[in-house]
């Protein structure tokens with residue numbers, strides 16, 4: 077290991093953001109599988125209890141707490157006689173189905189010791205990305221908080237398919253934080269902070285604060301750790317931090333055993349500063365939360381118009397279409413090399429587009445009617461990637 081765990085002295089700016097951490101009224105806390113399980117993969121009761129003691133205190137102080145907890149698959153392994161995390165989706169789903177009940181039962185018992193009731197909230201990608209669905213998810217979470225219950229969120233693993241799955245819970249936690257307008261997101265893992273490289277390597281050092289993207293330059297952000305039950309590793313945690321800070325929410329990334337000092341605003345872990353320049357929430361959501369349902373291939377002129385001049389995308393600049401989307405779905409706009417340059421909400425169904433490609437809007441309007449004068453993606457519904 078590189079630098080031994082220690083508490084860095086807060087800088088003034090760090091101190092100010094830490095004050096926001098202490099003052100946070102609504103907090104989303106995410107804990108990973110690796111922090112909840114024993115070496116053999118079962119649920120580690122004492123770890124669940126330790127986390128719940130910290131969160132229970134917070135909730136009884138009057139703060140609103142939403143817990144995003146992984147661990148369903150890990151908890152389901154032993155009861156099904158499995159010795160390690162399965163690779164195939166069907167067995168992962170079976171394990172999650174068995175484990176989720178055990179996990180929630182364990183949390184319900186632990187929170188009950190603090191006089192608190194829990195509510196299970198299982199979400200899919202669609203539930204947090206599609207407007208109609210996320211309003212629904214928001215209402216449920218809001219009502220649980222109003223009723224002083226602790227929502228415990230996980231991905232709905234049993235119905236999520238490979239294509240539309242988060243897999244890790246880091247980004248889900250960031251989107252839940254945005255959804256409930258949290259004041260703080262705390263990501264708890266089996267590592268005490270973000271390090272400059274694999275923490276097991278001798279020259280890696282701990283990063284105490286990330287003020288903006290520049291502080292991430294030169295860092296080796298690696299995959300899941302050696303516990304064998306986590307997924308995503310630091311890659312998805314840093315992505316989650318980008319999403320949340322982009323929504324103006326500070327993020328603390330630290331070890332599960334440091335949850336109490338982190339929530340008390342002590343300088344533990346890595347503090348990601350909220351970004352002052354908030355993008356329009358809807359477009360930010362589009363860039364980070366939606367999974368594209370298809371791809372529109374642009375010719376170089378269309379790339380220059382959309383990216384360089386911030387114009388709407390017209391049928392004339394599209395050379396090919398992939399995917400089975402319907403009007404209103406998010407799609408990626410890709411250049412001639414296939415690299416995504418923008419994401420937007422498309423105004424046509426996939427089946428309609430091939431007949432329109434390469435034709436000018438006036439020609440289309442004359443041939444097919446005024447409805448075909450509309451842009452394929454309006455510039456207000458476009459975000460550059």
Ligand SMILES: Nc1ncnc2c1ncn2[C@@H]1O[C@H](COP(=O)(O)OP(=O)(O)O)[C@@H](O)[C@H]1O
Nearest residue numbers: 108109110265271273298300301306307309310
């Ligand atoms: N730059 C880095 N800093 C810290 N940890 C890293 C880094 N790169 C890779 N990791 C690994 O990421 C692991 C945490 O991710 P993961 O196993 O998915 O945990 P969780 O179950 O908490 O989501 C750590 O145990 C660590 O080995």
Ligand SMILES: N[C@@H](CCC(=O)OP(=O)(O)O)C(=O)O
Nearest residue numbers: 108109146147148149245307
């Ligand atoms: N929804 C899954 C989460 C998968 C997972 O391992 O996530 P994480 O530990 O956050 O990287 C579960 O409950 O097992």
